[in-house]
Amino acid sequence: xxxxxxxxxxxxxxxxxxxxxxxxxxxxxxxxxxxxxxxxxxxxxxxxxxxxxxxxxxxxxxxxxxxxxxxxxxxxxxxxxxxxxxxxxxxxxxxxxxxxxxxxxxxxxxxxxxxxxxxxxxxxxxxxxxxxxxxxxxxxxxxxxxxxxxxxxxxxxxxxxxxxxxxxxxxxxxxxxxxxxxxxxxxxxxxx
Amino acid sequence: xxxxxxxxxxxxxxxxxxxxxxxxxxxxxxxxxxxxxxxxxxxxxxxxxxxxxxxxxxxxxxxxxxxxxxxxxxxxxxxxxxxxxxxxxxxxxxxxxxxxxxxxxxxxxxxxxxxxxxxxxxxxxxxxxxxxxxxxxxxx
Numbered sequence: 121x122x123x124x125x126x127x128x129x130x131x132x133x134x135x136x137x138x139x140x141x142x143x144x145x146x147x148x149x150x151x152x153x154x155x156x157x158x159x160x161x162x163x164x165x166x167x168x169x170x171x172x173x174x175x176x177x178x179x180x181x182x183x184x185x186x187x188x189x190x191x192x193x194x195x196x197x198x199x200x201x202x203x204x205x206x207x208x209x210x211x212x213x214x215x216x217x218x219x220x221x222x223x224x225x226x227x228x229x230x231x232x233x234x235x236x237x238x239x240x241x242x243x244x245x246x247x248x249x250x251x252x253x254x255x256x257x258x259x260x261x262x263x264x265x266x267x268x269x270x271x272x273x274x275x276x277x278x279x280x281x282x283x284x285x286x287x288x289x290x291x292x293x294x295x296x297x298x299x300x301x302x303x304x305x306x307x308x309x310x311x312x
Numbered sequence: 313x314x315x316x317x318x319x320x321x322x323x324x325x326x327x328x329x330x331x332x333x334x335x336x337x338x339x340x341x342x343x344x345x346x347x348x349x350x351x352x353x354x355x356x357x358x359x360x361x362x363x364x365x366x367x368x369x370x371x372x373x374x375x376x377x378x379x380x381x382x383x384x385x386x387x388x389x390x391x392x393x394x395x396x397x398x399x400x401x402x403x404x405x406x407x408x409x410x411x412x413x414x415x416x417x418x419x420x421x422x423x424x425x426x427x428x429x430x431x432x433x434x435x436x437x438x439x440x441x442x443x444x445x446x447x448x449x450x451x452x
Contacts, residue, residue: 123405124414124421160418163345165438168422170338179332196451198319203433242436248450250435268331274433285393286421289400 122292127159129297137162140169141298146305149176149190149207152297154287168283175276177209179290181269184213185236189243189273190280196247199284201292204309217307235264242270243277324439325430342426352412353421359383360390360420361427365441382411386420393424395447 129152133140137159144152150172158165176186187210194203207215222229227239238260245252262268294309295302302310318392328335348354359379363370373379373387385407394400408417 123400124417131437146327157418158422160415161346161422163350163352164418164422167338167342167346167426171335171342174334174338180334244450246432246436248447252434253436253438271328272332272335274436275329275332278429278433279426281432282425282427285397285428286425289389289392289421 122153122157122296124157124160126153126156126292126297127300129156129159132159133230134162137165140165141165143169145298145301146303147208148301149205151201151205151304152301153292153294154201154283154290156297157290157292171279174281175272176207179272179276181265181272181276182213183207184210185239186210186238186273186276187215188219188223188232189239189277191220192226192240192243193247193284194276194279195223196244197281197284197288201294202280202284204294204306205304206306208304217272220306234264238264239273242273246274246277247281271291319377322356325434325437328437346419346423347426350419352416352423356383356386357420357423360386360424363387363390364394364424364428364431381407386412389421390424393421 129138129141132141141152141155141159150168152311155169158168176190177183179186187207190207191203193199200287219231222231223240226232226237226239232240241257242261245257245306265273294305326336329339333348347357359370370387372385379387385404388404389400389408392404412420431440
């Protein structure tokens with residue numbers, strides 16, 4: 121049972137708020153359960169949805185790299201609810217299940233290219249030791265990305281990191297809201 | 313006396329956000345409606361933000377008589393979110409539901425999570441309180 125009740129999303133009348141839930145049901149990342157908690161406060165649902173849309177789905181940084189960083193955070197901080205979700209767009213761009221398995225060992229893995237590794241190293245520093253983002257890491261990042269791409273990546277990783285620390289305290293689970301969809305679930309979670 | 317401004321507006325950070333205008337606008341709205349505005353009083357949010365920033369006055373809040381039970385419950389949840397999610401157990405949730413309505417819990421939890429993420433991001437840029445250290449041991 122969730123620690124905070126799911127807002128009865130079928131009673132939402134505001135088209136914007138309904139739109140956020142319908143999008144979650146159709147595409148996932150985020151799935152409807154976390155959005156149904158946020159829906160208790162329209163300003164919170166709007167804030168998260170807008171920041172997420174702009175920093176994750178849109179923006180100047182490759183979406184597939186942001187998805188890898190999102191899943192690195194999931195594995196790293198052990199947010200199972202988030203880690204069982206997959207971006208459909210990133211999947212279309214080539215991010216597969218095998219790419220998820222070696223995320224915690226990304227530096228030694230030959231599955232990721234240097235561009236992906238630089239972004240993952242930045243995500244790791246942001247989550248675990250922001251002071252490790254030193255001159256060497258910044259030089260590594262600037263070898264592959266523009267400053268605006270790095271800023272957007274950092275803003276996004278910060279956003280998903282915070283949410284992935286909050287969500288495990290809520291005890292929410294998949295297919296508990298708008299259960300007609302399995303959109304955006306990892307294969308294991310979709311077939312559970 | 314002006315209120316402490318842990319949350320912002322913070323010049324260098326806003327200047328960086330301004331390089332990404334759409335995100336800057338989304339952040340500005342979040343600041344107005346959730347971080348500084350909203351239904352939970354701002355002083356309590358400031359307290360949680362200071363705890364995330366490891367303000368020495370707050371790190372021993374459990375042994376201090378300066379905080380009431382509502383503030384203690386909020387700080388315990390802040391600790392659980394930032395460092396130890398398993399601490400958000402039945403006892404803590406009973407305390408939280410005693411002192412807060414559900415919309416207040418959503419806003420406060422989101423505030424803590426959002427602020428935590430911003431502090432870490434700004435820390436990688438050499439700005440803000442998270443520049444000096446991390447929150448545990450990375451796996452792998």
